[in-house]
Amino acid sequence: MKVFLFSLVTFIAVSCKDRADSYLHEGKAVSTAIPVFNVGNVSVDSFVNSWDLDIRPDGAGLPPGEATPLIGQPVFEQKCATCHGATGREGPMNVLVSTDTTATAVKGIGNYWPYATTLFDYIRRAMPYQSPGSLSNDEVYALTAWLLFQNKLINDTFKLNRISLPDIEMPARKNFIKDDRTGGPVIR
Numbered sequence: 001m002k003v004f005l006f007s008l009v010t011f012i013a014v015s016c017k018d019r020a021d022s023y024l025h026e027g028k029a030v031s032t033a034i035p036v037f038n039v040g041n042v043s044v045d046s047f048v049n050s051w052d053l054d055i056r057p058d059g060a061g062l063p064p065g066e067a068t069p070l071i072g073q074p075v076f077e078q079k080c081a082t083c084h085g086a087t088g089r090e091g092p093m094n095v096l097v098s099t100d101t102t103a104t105a106v107k108g109i110g111n112y113w114p115y116a117t118t119l120f121d122y123i124r125r126a127m128p129y130q131s132p133g134s135l136s137n138d139e140v141y142a143l144t145a146w147l148l149f150q151n152k153l154i155n156d157t158f159k160l161n162r163i164s165l166p167d168i169e170m171p172a173r174k175n176f177i178k179d180d181r182t183g184g185p186v187i188r
């Protein structure tokens with residue numbers, strides 16, 4: 001333990017380098033040194049890019065690729081059905097088809113999600129649950145297309161890609177309003 005602590009202190013002491021100057025205050029030198037610990041790695045683009053994959057509501061960030069719903073069906077059966085059911089309705093995990101817009105209906109993609117592009121973003125970053133990030137962009141387009149088709153938002157020959165996906169208007173979009181409150185007395 002002692003040896004470890006000694007090494008740690010030595011390591012920190014050796015790693016800290018005086019980067020900046022000092023200045024005099026009432027005759028005494030005051031250090032403005034910024035410690036540099038020399039730990040961690042320099043980020044490489046491939047690593048940063050693997051995290052930088054958010055898709056915005058207007059489709060910014062969508063990658064190239066294209067698929068129709070029927071291409072997505074076998075992919076869904078193979079990679080998603082064990083948890084979401086053969087058609088996305090049966091569970092045992094989240095129901096992915098929700099066309100019922102009555103107030104008490106279970107909220108899901110078809111009756112609650114305001115932007116279609118979120119579906120691509122979510123599937124690509126989070127699903128399948130046990131191996132997120134394992135799907136190709138074409139597979140994600142295919143699965144997104146299949147789920148939009150199941151939710152009756154596109155037909156079965158619709159070609160889903162980075163241009164057509166942002167144009168799909170979700171039914172719940174109108175239920176969300178922009179928060180334009182400015183604070184102060186207008187807030188009660």
Ligand code: HEC
Nearest residue numbers: 079080082083093094096108109122123127128129130143
């Ligand atoms: C091992 C089980 C499992 C598998 C396989 C799986 N999912 Fe999921 N999925 C979940 C769970 C659990 C959640 C809820 C996650 C949460 O709320 O954080 C979820 C949530 C979702 C949601 C969000 C639903 C909502 O309305 O919030 C979508 C969309 C989705 N999954 C799509 C897929 C697709 C597409 C696949 C196949 C590539 C897939 N899932 C495979 C377990 C799974």
